[in-house]
Amino acid sequence: MSSRDYLDIVPRSAPTDLCYSELQLAENPNPRCPVAVLLDTSSSMLGLPIAELNNGLRVFFCELMEDPVSRLAVEVVLISFGSRVSIVKPFTSLLEVGAEHLPVLQAGGHTPLGAALDLACAQLAKRRRFYKQAGIPAYRPWIVTLSDGAPNDDWQAPAAHVRRLAEQRHIVSLGVGVGPQADLATLGTFSSTDLPPRRLAGLRFGEFFRWLADSLRATSGSGDLRRAPIIANPAGWTQPVAQGSGQLNYWNTHFSP
Amino acid sequence: MLSFLRSLFATASAPAPAPAPRSPVATPAPPAPPAPPLSRRTPPAPPAPAPALRVFDPNGHPAEIGDSIGRGGEASIHPIVGHDGVLVKLYHPQALARTERTRALHRKLAVMTRLTQLHEDPRYAWPRFEVFDEQGRWAGFAMSRVEGRPLTLLLAPALIRRELPRWDGRHLVAVVGNLARHLEFLAEQDIIVGDINPGNFLLDPKTGKVGLIDCDSFQVKTAGGLFPCPVVTPTHAAPELLALGRPDAPRTVEMLRFSAAILFYQILTVGLHPFQYKGCDDPADNIRAGKCAIGTGGAYLPAAAWERYNRLPGYIKNLFRRAFRDGHAEPALRPSLAEWTRALTRFFKEVSRPANAPR
Numbered sequence: 285m286s287s288r289d290y291l292d293i294v295p296r297s298a299p300t301d302l303c304y305s306e307l308q309l310a311e312n313p314n315p316r317c318p319v320a321v322l323l324d325t326s327s328s329m330l331g332l333p334i335a336e337l338n339n340g341l342r343v344f345f346c347e348l349m350e351d352p353v354s355r356l357a358v359e360v361v362l363i364s365f366g367s368r369v370s371i372v373k374p375f376t377s378l379l380e381v382g383a384e385h386l387p388v389l390q391a392g393g394h395t396p397l398g399a400a401l402d403l404a405c406a407q408l409a410k411r412r413r414f415y416k417q418a419g420i421p422a423y424r425p426w427i428v429t430l431s432d433g434a435p436n437d438d439w440q441a442p443a444a445h446v447r448r449l450a451e452q453r454h455i456v457s458l459g460v461g462v463g464p465q466a467d468l469a470t471l472g473t474f475s476s477t478d479l480p481p482r483r484l485a486g487l488r489f490g491e492f493f494r495w496l497a498d499s500l501r502a503t504s505g506s507g508d509l510r511r512a513p514i515i516a517n518p519a520g521w522t523q524p525v526a527q528g529s530g531q532l533n534y535w536n537t538h539f540s541p
Numbered sequence: 542m543l544s545f546l547r548s549l550f551a552t553a554s555a556p557a558p559a560p561a562p563r564s565p566v567a568t569p570a571p572p573a574p575p576a577p578p579l580s581r582r583t584p585p586a587p588p589a590p591a592p593a594l595r596v597f598d599p600n601g602h603p604a605e606i607g608d609s610i611g612r613g614g615e616a617s618i619h620p621i622v623g624h625d626g627v628l629v630k631l632y633h634p635q636a637l638a639r640t641e642r643t644r645a646l647h648r649k650l651a652v653m654t655r656l657t658q659l660h661e662d663p664r665y666a667w668p669r670f671e672v673f674d675e676q677g678r679w680a681g682f683a684m685s686r687v688e689g690r691p692l693t694l695l696l697a698p699a700l701i702r703r704e705l706p707r708w709d710g711r712h713l714v715a716v717v718g719n720l721a722r723h724l725e726f727l728a729e730q731d732i733i734v735g736d737i738n739p740g741n742f743l744l745d746p747k748t749g750k751v752g753l754i755d756c757d758s759f760q761v762k763t764a765g766g767l768f769p770c771p772v773v774t775p776t777h778a779a780p781e782l783l784a785l786g787r788p789d790a791p792r793t794v795e796m797l798r799f800s801a802a803i804l805f806y807q808i809l810t811v812g813l814h815p816f817q818y819k820g821c822d823d824p825a826d827n828i829r830a831g832k833c834a835i836g837t838g839g840a841y842l843p844a845a846a847w848e849r850y851n852r853l854p855g856y857i858k859n860l861f862r863r864a865f866r867d868g869h870a871e872p873a874l875r876p877s878l879a880e881w882t883r884a885l886t887r888f889f890k891e892v893s894r895p896a897n898a899p900r
Contacts, residue, residue, distance in 0.1 A: 287891030290710040290852045294811055295698045299845045306843040312697035313812045313846065315776075315824075352693035352700060353740055379699040419819030419841060502614045505740045507774030509823045514614035517633045 305418035312379055314356045315421040317504040318411045320404035322397075324431035325366035328465065329391040333432065333487060338389055340489025345386060347497035349378050354497060357423070357504035361407050365400035367393025375411050397431065398439030401446050401474065408455065423509050425455050428496065430484075432462040434470060443474040450476040456513045460484055460492065479515070483523040491521035594619075596629055596672040596680055606631070616681060629672055630757070631681040642771060643679075645789075647671075649768035650682055652761055660685065664723055666754040687752035689743030692716075696739060696812040705746055710892050715749035717805045718885035723751060724801055725878035728794055731762035735770025735792040737777045737800035739807065760792045767791060775825035776814065777803045780869060783829050795872030802864035805881065809857070810849040815865050818842055831869040835862060854891070856884055 298311055321344075325334065341362070348354045355378045362373035372387045408425045415422045427446060450457040459471030459481035471481035484492055495516050502514035595603045604621045606629060611618040615636040621627045637643050650668050653659075659667045666687040674680040694704045695716070701708060720742070724734055734741075736758045743752040760770040773788040779799035782790060806815045816827035818834045818841035827833070835858075839847030850858075860876045868875035876884075 287854050287888060288894065290714070290854070290888075290892050293710040293713065293809075293849060293852055294701055294708060295845075296702070298699065302843055302845060306845070310843050310846040311699040313814060313817065314696060352691050352696075352704075356693065356697055356700060377699075379697065379703075419817075419821070421817060421821070421823055498612045499614075505738070507738055507776035507825075509776075509825065516612055516614055517617075517635070 305414060308377065309418045309420055312356055312377065313420070315423060315504070315509060316359050316415060317357045317423040317426070317500055318375065318408060318415075319358060319360045319426040319428065319500065320408055321360060321362050322400045322404055322427065322429040322431075323362065323364045323372075323389065324395055324397075324429075324433065324462070325364045325389050325391050325393070326395045326433060327366070327392050328432050328463075329366075331391075333462065334389055334391040336487040336489045337430070338386075340493045341386055341389075343490045344493035344497055345378075345384050347494055348500070349384060351497075351501055353505040354501040355379065358497075358500050359411070361404075361411075362387075363400055363403055363407070364389055365396050366391060369396055369399040369403055371403070371407070375407065394437075395431065395433055395435045396437040397429070397435030397470070398437045398442040400429075401427070401439070401442035405442070405445065405449070421509055423504055424453065424513065426500070426513070427455055427457045429457075429459045429471060429474075430462055430489075430492075431459070431466060431471065433465045434467040439470070440473075443470070446474040450474070462487075478512075482518065485521055485523045488521040495521055596631070596674060597677075598672060598683070599670055620686075621683070626686050627669075627683050628666070628686045629681055629683045631672075637679070645769070645771065646757065647679065649761055650757065652763055652765060652768055653757070653759075654682070663687065664750075664752055666752065666756050668757055682757070684756065687743055687754055689745050689750075689752050691740065692742035692744050692751070692808075693739045695744075695808050698811050701811060708746075711889065712749050713808055713811070714885060714889045714892055716744055716751060717808050718882065718889055719749060719751040720804065720808075721801065721878050721881040721885055723753060724797065725882060727759070728797060728878060733760040733762075733770070733792045733794065733797050734801075735760040735797075736772045736774055737797070737804050738774040739804060775828075776816075776823075778825070778828065779872070780828050780831065781872065783825060793872070794877075795868075795875055798875040798877060799864060799868065799872070801878065801881070802861060802875070806850075806861055809853060810846075813842070813846060813850060815861065831866075833865045833869070835865060854888060857888060860884055 298307060302310060323337065329337065348358050348360070359375050359377060360373070361371060361375045364370055364372050372389065376383050404427050408427070412422065412425070446455070446457055449455045456479070457474055457476050458479050459468070459475045461468045461471055461481055461483045463484075466483060468481045468483065475481050495518055498516040499514060502516060506514060593605050595605055597603050604624065606619040607622055609617040609619050610628070616630050616632045619629050619631060621629060632643075650671055653668045654670055656667070659665055660669050663685075664687070666684045668682045668684050671682045672680050690704070695701050695713065705712070727734060734753065736755070741753060741755040741758070743754060744750065758770050758772050761768040769789040770792055771789045773782065775783060777800045779796040782792070782796050803815060807813065813834070814824050815834055816832065817824040818837065820841060821827050821832070834842065835850075839850070860881060864875045
């Protein structure tokens with residue numbers, strides 16, 4: 285090989301003769317950080333809340349795509365739970381054409397949180413198998429749940445399963461309560477123990493998703509696939525914990541070691 | 542009293558700041574009013590505009606900071622209103638609460654800010670002076686602003702093709718050559734870039750020039766002592782550094798040679814990692830075990846990826862073999878940055894040769 289052969293080292297287009305997993309590796313060899321975002325779209329979210337949530341999702345993808353670290357690493361599946369549980373946006377690489385395309389979420393129905401958690405676990409397991417097959421390393425997956433009310437399906441067993449995965453450090457699980465009816469206690473049953481659920485201040489979905497993108501970027505840029513997630517400063521979107529609640533405020537103490 | 546900002550970055554219209562006392566007794570801003578209860582009909586009132594945030598230089602002169610342009614787990618980076626060439630790195634209160642680490646950073650910044658010959662060097666976002674908050678507490682430091690796009694753009698064909706469509710092999714070799722020269726220049730002054738993380742470098746899309754940010758993480762050695770690098774990126778760390786198990790372990794130039802070679806490999810192969818191949822969950826584990834993709838004949842990679850490594854000339858591949866295989870257990874065998882610089886200069890000449898020139 286002469287040095288001249290190196291001139292066109294950058295492939296002008298993606299190879300067409302590879303299967304999907306080989307293609308993903310050839311086009312982007314970097315480790316991935318898979319994230320399942322679970323979105324409560326029950327009827328109580330009708331009106332301004334669902335509109336702000338849709339805006340917030342746009343901010344999320346915009347922020348993720350704008351920074352090359354997160355664009356190379358983060359892969360998101362969006363799961364809504366309301367009148368039914370659906371994958372509103374499947375796992376895609378943020379490098380693919382149309383990665384930024386987002387569906388508009390509609391509100392309606394109840395809160396089948398249990399089914400949503402089951403689907404999230406199944407999706408993350410499936411993505412993990414794909415990474416293994418392709419030979420792509422991965423950071424610990426995240427499950428992020430936004431809910432404005434109490435669940436009304438069989439949620440205890442799925443929640444316990446997620447809790448076990450979080451305790452064994454197989455996933456990071458984070459819950460956010462939206463509005464005054466949000467049930468933080470339920471969210472707490474399946475959150476990572478050092479990340480207790482927090483209440484969103486008002487409808488600051490944009491701030492929340494910006495914070496989530498920051499945290500994912502910092503974590504996936506660390507080059508440390510085993511480490512605890514890096515949590516950015518959440519002051520921009522969380523409601524302050526009530527004074528004198530006696531509860532240790534993990535958000536103010538949890539930090540990158 | 543001297544205003545650091547005004548003296549370094551004279552702007553025609555800067556108003557004369559009132560010299561603020563070093564520890565002003567300023568009342569903290571009142572907390573924002575609680576958000577009104579959610580209702581479907583009335584939109585929540587927009588949050589009250591936050592009061593302008595100010596930081597103060599070591600002589601108490603204030604400057605207003607703009608919205609953050611980067612936010613990480615420990616700190617955020619902000620521009621200074623009215624001073625384009627300066628950025629401030631402000632640490633979150635939680636990070637400052639880690640007193641031992643904050644003190645170590647102080648000690649290092651005291652030394653770094655005195656290395657004035659590096660202040661004006663456009664290649665480095667060098668710390669220039671420390672900054673303080675309204676209560677006179679240490680908040681972070683000001684640094685030169687280095688322009689450029691993140692080096693991470695080079696680490697995947699899908700990304701470089703989209704973001705830098707005119708780049709070809711010459712640009713990649715130029716970038717690696719520049720990197721090697723910068724690292725060598727600093728190492729000669731006993732400044733070791735202890736955390737080789739692709740996110741710590743910027744590049745100029747037109748010239749391939751490289752800038753280094755996160756300079757506060759460098760390891761600095763002076764007559765006054767060794768000021769450590771507090772952070773490690775395991776996927777880019779030398780095996781002996783991983784074995785020590787402490788992110789702030791003293792760095793040797795041999796460790797730098799290993800880590801730098803990983804970054805050079807990634808750039809020259811458009812994203813491949815020398816210690817990553819199928820069957821491995823974590824490149825850092827392979828580094829510890831010495832399981833390098835070189836020598837496997839690309840058995841675990843699709844041909845389209847492996848052939849990117851094979852396009853490298855023999856004398857470059859030889860340097861990688863010495864860095865990662867021979868030099869794995871014997872750090873003295875790793876090529877020095879000077880050897881890299883020489884080889885990359887040759888490589889650049891060869892790859893830039895016009896098509897009809899004699900070989």
